[in-house]
Amino acid sequence: xxxxxxxxGGLVQPGGSLRLSCAASGFTYSTYAMSWVRQAPGKxxxxxxxxxxxxxxxxxxxxxKGRFTISRDNSKNTLYLQxxxxxxxxxxxYHCAKGRxxxxxxxxxxxxxxxxxxxxxx
Amino acid sequence: QSVLTQPPSVSGAPGQRVTISCTGSSSNIGxxxxxxxxxxxxxxxxxxxxxxxxxxxxGVPDRFSGSKSGTSASLAITGLQAEDEADxxxxxxxxxxxxxxxxxxxxxTVL
Numbered sequence: 001x002x003x004x005x006x007x008x009g010g011l012v013q014p015g016g017s018l019r020l021s022c023a024a025s026g027f028t029y030s031t032y033a034m035s036w037v038r039q040a041p042g043k044x045x046x047x048x049x050x051x052x053x054x055x056x057x058x059x060x061x062x063x064x065k066g067r068f069t070i071s072r073d074n075s076k077n078t079l080y081l082q083x084x085x086x087x088x089x090x091x092x093x094y095h096c097a098k099g100r101x102x103x104x105x106x107x108x109x110x111x112x113x114x115x116x117x118x119x120x121x122x
Numbered sequence: 123q124s125v126l127t128q129p130p131s132v133s134g135a136p137g138q139r140v141t142i143s144c145t146g147s148s149s150n151i152g153x154x155x156x157x158x159x160x161x162x163x164x165x166x167x168x169x170x171x172x173x174x175x176x177x178x179x180x181g182v183p184d185r186f187s188g189s190k191s192g193t194s195a196s197l198a199i200t201g202l203q204a205e206d207e208a209d210x211x212x213x214x215x216x217x218x219x220x221x222x223x224x225x226x227x228x229x230x231t232v233l
Binding site for chain 2: 004035037044045046047060061062095098100101104105106107108109110111112113114115121
């Protein structure tokens with residue numbers, strides 16, 4: 001079955017760290033860019049980060065640059081998001097998404113996971 | 123404040139046609155970047171509805187269609203059904219921000 005399953009969310013204190021995982025199945029994982037997209041409570045979708053198929057190129061939203069690190073293990077078909085210096089405004093459901101498209105500016109997300117909730121609170 | 127502007131809500135009766143607009147600027151939609159649309163029910167995985175402005179993935183009914191002109195795009199849904207009640211998001215790329223951007227989302231209510 002073609003699917004993405006996220007894990008690793010939970011409650012963390014401000015300033016703390018957390019690592020999210022996304023297990024992919026049903027497609028040739030290493031050939032696709034993979035991303036994290038989040039949704040804060042009562043808000044819309046916000047792109048967070050993307051890693052190209054080889055993992056050699058990574059991209060970050062300004063809101064997380066320097067605090068979050070995206071990585072992937074193509075041997076395990078798994079995507080990761082290492083989050084540090086967490087803030088209350090990072091509280092959100094984090095979705096993993098598979099990317100497609102021709103040219104960086106025309107990428108879209110054709111497969112999504114249900115997400116994992118991260119709550120940053122003392 | 124989202125880079126792409128959508129109406130917060132739209133509504134329609136079963137069988138009717140509704141449209142959802144997505145307004146951008148010269149650094150995103152107007153820069154000829156594609157617009158894509160997603161359907162999302164909270165608590166579930168978002169679903170790709172339209173890619174590349176007008177294309178439907180396999181399995182998406184032809185009741186859903188997309189268009190783009192200038193700095194704006196639109197999603198049209200015809201023959202509205204109760205199951206269409208969800209949040210809808212447009213997405214593109216912004217060259218000034220060098221990031222992928224979403225609209226603020228539109229909640230569709232089927233009356």
